[in-house]
Amino acid sequence: MANSNGIFKRGSSHYLRVVLPLSHALRHQYKSGKVIVSLGACSYREALTAAAIKRAQILETTTPITSIKKILAPSSGAPFSYYLRDIYDRWIKSKPLSNDAINTCMRALLLYEEQTNNPPLHLLTRAQGDGFRAWLQEPERKTSSKTAYDRFTWVKTLLKYAYRDLEVISRHPWEGIELFKETTNQRRPWSGAELQTLFGQPLFQKYELPRDWRCGKDAAYWIPLLGLYTGARLSELAQLRAVDILSEGEIPSISITNLGSNQQLKTLASKRTIPIHSELIRLGFLGYANKIKVDNQDSLWPQLSQRKSKPGGYFSNWFGEYRARIGLKGYPDFHCFRHTVRSKLGESETSEHVIDAILGHEIKGSIGAKVYMHRTLKTLQAGVELLTYEQLSMTSIYKS
Known part of the structure; x- marks a missing residue:
C-alpha cells in the first residue's frame, strides 16, 4: 500500500506512484491516470529523495515518447544513479x-x-x-x-x-579540493584626487549630460552620486523604479528590492532600505525623483536602456569609456564606490552590522545576531551621514 507521498515497497525495492493531471502529455498513454516508477533497492530515506526527483521529472515531461523511457527505466537493484x-x-x-x-x-x-x-x-x-x-x-x-x-x-x-x-550521495567527493585564483586587479576606494577629477567634470559641475545613448541622460549625473553616497551596486541603482524612492516619510530613503517585473538582486541580503544622504537632497535628487513620478514613469531612469541579464551593463560600458577619457583608466571603477563607502564608514568606527545593512551584505555572527539585529532607519541614517568628501565642491544645479 502506498504512503501519502506515493511511495510503496515490493520485496526489496521501493516504487513511486504518480497521479497525472488531466491535461498531462502522458495521460493518453496511462488510462488509469497513474504512473508506477521503480526506485530500485534502497532505503526509505533514499527512496524519498529519488521519488522527489522522479516525480518532478514525470510531471514536467512534455515529450512522452523520448523523455519518459529514461525516467521510468528500472535501476536493476543497483544504487540509484544521479548525475550532476x-x-x-x-x-x-x-x-x-x-x-x-x-x-x-x-x-x-x-x-x-x-x-x-x-x-x-x-x-x-x-x-x-x-x-x-x-x-x-x-x-x-x-x-x-x-x-x-x-x-x-x-x-x-x-x-x-x-x-x-538532497543527501543523494554519502559524501562531498571534492570537498577540500581548492582552485586558487590570481588577484590581478585589487579593487580599492577612490582617492580624493580621483574623486575631484571625476566630479569636477562639466557633467557634474554644469549638468552637461552626455549624448551617448548608453548613459541614460540624467542617469549619468545621478547614478555615480548615488554610488558615492549609498555604496549600492550599479545593477541595483540602474533598475530603480520611481516608486522605490520613498520621500513621504520623516526619513527619505531608497528601497533596494526585487519587487519590480525586471528587478533582480544578487543575494537575499541585498534587499534593504537606505536613507538618502542630505547632500543628495541638497543637490536636488528628490526633485528629480518627484518629476519622474509626476510624469508617470515607471523607471527612475526612463532614458536608460536595460540589458536583460545585467541591468547596469550598458551604463557600465559608457562609464568605463568616460573614465578613460578623463584620465581614469582601469581602476577605480564603479564598484569601487562600494569600497569607498565601506572604508569611510569603517574609519568612522561605524559598527559592522550597520555597514552590512547599508551595503546589503549578509550580517555576520551568530544566529541570534542575524535574527535580532534589526536596524532602524534613524540608525542607518546616522551611518549614511558619516559619508563626507571634503575634496568635493558641488553646486545644486539640477532644475526640474
Whole structure:
C-alpha cells in the first residue's frame, strides 16, 4: 500500500506512484491516470529523495515518447544513479536565482560533463576533481584564473547541494579540493584626487549630460552620486523604479528590492532600505525623483536602456569609456564606490552590522545576531551621514 507521498515497497525495492493531471502529455498513454516508477533497492530515506526527483521529472515531461523511457527505466537493484545535471535541475528551483547565475552554472556543468565524461555521482572520485581542476587551468584553454576558479566553484556548489541538501550521495567527493585564483586587479576606494577629477567634470559641475545613448541622460549625473553616497551596486541603482524612492516619510530613503517585473538582486541580503544622504537632497535628487513620478514613469531612469541579464551593463560600458577619457583608466571603477563607502564608514568606527545593512551584505555572527539585529532607519541614517568628501565642491544645479 502506498504512503501519502506515493511511495510503496515490493520485496526489496521501493516504487513511486504518480497521479497525472488531466491535461498531462502522458495521460493518453496511462488510462488509469497513474504512473508506477521503480526506485530500485534502497532505503526509505533514499527512496524519498529519488521519488522527489522522479516525480518532478514525470510531471514536467512534455515529450512522452523520448523523455519518459529514461525516467521510468528500472535501476536493476543497483544504487540509484544521479548525475550532476539532475542536481542542477533541482538546484535552480531551490531558491530565487538570477538568470546570470543560472546560465553561468550551466556553462560550468557543460565543461564538467565534457572533461569527466559525466559519471554517476556515487562513482565520482577525488582524482576526477583534481583532473577537472587541472584541465580548467591548462594554457590552451586561454581561461583566466578567476574564470577557472568560478567554474570549479559552481560545480562544487552543485556537489555540496547533492550531499547536504538532497543527501543523494554519502559524501562531498571534492570537498577540500581548492582552485586558487590570481588577484590581478585589487579593487580599492577612490582617492580624493580621483574623486575631484571625476566630479569636477562639466557633467557634474554644469549638468552637461552626455549624448551617448548608453548613459541614460540624467542617469549619468545621478547614478555615480548615488554610488558615492549609498555604496549600492550599479545593477541595483540602474533598475530603480520611481516608486522605490520613498520621500513621504520623516526619513527619505531608497528601497533596494526585487519587487519590480525586471528587478533582480544578487543575494537575499541585498534587499534593504537606505536613507538618502542630505547632500543628495541638497543637490536636488528628490526633485528629480518627484518629476519622474509626476510624469508617470515607471523607471527612475526612463532614458536608460536595460540589458536583460545585467541591468547596469550598458551604463557600465559608457562609464568605463568616460573614465578613460578623463584620465581614469582601469581602476577605480564603479564598484569601487562600494569600497569607498565601506572604508569611510569603517574609519568612522561605524559598527559592522550597520555597514552590512547599508551595503546589503549578509550580517555576520551568530544566529541570534542575524535574527535580532534589526536596524532602524534613524540608525542607518546616522551611518549614511558619516559619508563626507571634503575634496568635493558641488553646486545644486539640477532644475526640474
